[in-house]
Amino acid sequence: MRSGFAALIGRPNVGKSTLMNHLIGQKIAITSEKAQTTRSQIRTVYTDERGQIVFEDTPGLTRAKNKLGRFMVDVAEKTIADADVILWIVEAGAYLGASEQEILERLRKVNKPLVLVVNKVDKVQDKKALAQSIEAYEKAVRPSDLIAVSALKHQNMEMLLETLFRYLPEGPLFYDEDTVTEEPMRDIAAELIREQALRLLRDEVPHGIAVTVERMHEREDGTFDIDAEIICERESHKGMVIGKGGQMLKRIGTGARKTIEEMCGAPVNLKLWVKVRKEWRDNDTQLKSFGYDLKKLK
Ligand SMILES: Nc1nc2c(ncn2[C@@H]2O[C@H](COP(=O)(O)OP(=O)(O)OP(=O)(O)O)[C@@H](O)[C@H]2O)c(=O)[nH]1
Ligand SMILES: [Mg+2]
Numbered sequence: 001m002r003s004g005f006a007a008l009i010g011r012p013n014v015g016k017s018t019l020m021n022h023l024i025g026q027k028i029a030i031t032s033e034k035a036q037t038t039r040s041q042i043r044t045v046y047t048d049e050r051g052q053i054v055f056e057d058t059p060g061l062t063r064a065k066n067k068l069g070r071f072m073v074d075v076a077e078k079t080i081a082d083a084d085v086i087l088w089i090v091e092a093g094a095y096l097g098a099s100e101q102e103i104l105e106r107l108r109k110v111n112k113p114l115v116l117v118v119n120k121v122d123k124v125q126d127k128k129a130l131a132q133s134i135e136a137y138e139k140a141v142r143p144s145d146l147i148a149v150s151a152l153k154h155q156n157m158e159m160l161l162e163t164l165f166r167y168l169p170e171g172p173l174f175y176d177e178d179t180v181t182e183e184p185m186r187d188i189a190a191e192l193i194r195e196q197a198l199r200l201l202r203d204e205v206p207h208g209i210a211v212t213v214e215r216m217h218e219r220e221d222g223t224f225d226i227d228a229e230i231i232c233e234r235e236s237h238k239g240m241v242i243g244k245g246g247q248m249l250k251r252i253g254t255g256a257r258k259t260i261e262e263m264c265g266a267p268v269n270l271k272l273w274v275k276v277r278k279e280w281r282d283n284d285t286q287l288k289s290f291g292y293d294l295k296k297l298k
Pocket of ligand 2: 037038057058
């Protein structure tokens with residue numbers, strides 16, 4: 001048996017969370033077309049007869065603009081430091097830009113097995129251009145292994161798992177074989193609400209949003225009652241989150257309820273409130289109260 005920790009790292013929006021969900025075969029991490037969706041470490045577990053891979057999804061590496069951004073970079077760095085193997089995800093069709101160079105320098109310092117995953121191959125129609133971009137990555141990075149995949153189309157997932165097992169140490173399982181995640185259900189529910197905010201709100205509004213689940217209660221008939229708060233950083237944002245006649249908040253609630261129901265496998269009664277906490281992304285106390293706390297990392 002082999003078992004160990006695989007860190008998923010890379011620039012924002014390259015598909016780290018989508019890839020992790022497809023590798024474990026379940027949606028645990030939220031995803032969106034907006035950069036900087038993932039804000040903390042999300043741990044999931046894949047187990048089969050070969051052993052166990054503990055995946056650790058991380059926030060996209062980019063320059064921090066505030067204390068939340070600093071926290072996100074710290075999370076990625078700590079995850080890299082603790083991993084047995086690094087999965088560095090990049091986009092097919094692109095080349096090593098300035099942000100990748102910075103990541104490469106970081107990785108050179110840690111000296112761990114590096115699997116370079118070239119994702120979104122489905123987006124590149126020109127096969128010659130695809131081959132050239134893969135070759136350029138290979139030359140510049142010299143990874144332990146390179147695999148081209150499409151997380152979205154579920155292509156080459158088995159090949160990637162097979163490769164990862166090769167880089168894990170031999171040893172007993174860390175979690176029991178049925179475990180997919182130990183993230184609390186209320187934390188996932190809060191993330192699923194934030195995912196709808198990312199999908200439906202424009203510009204900088206969703207980046208200034210935090211969500212907390214204040215109450216999650218299962219009734220005897222299996223229905224879940226969930227009360228949650230959407231926190232935004234400005235009064236003007238609050239207006240946009242609520243929308244004309246409450247329309248936007250209603251759409252966020254309906255979308256989130258559906259995805260939370262899928263997770264719970266039960267009906268959900270979701271109530272949302274909107275609050276303002278001015279510039280919370282630069283406030284240590286508030287960051288901690290919303291769960292952005294390095295001490296809480298596993
Ligand atoms: N076409 C295509 N799109 C993909 C693929 N993988 C991910 N995406 C899309 O890329 C966008 C970003 O995906 P995420 O998984 O949220 O990216 P991420 O790297 O986790 O982003 P951050 O959390 O912001 O760092 C989403 O719109 C995904 O649907 C892929 O293989 N092909
Ligand atoms: Mg992500």
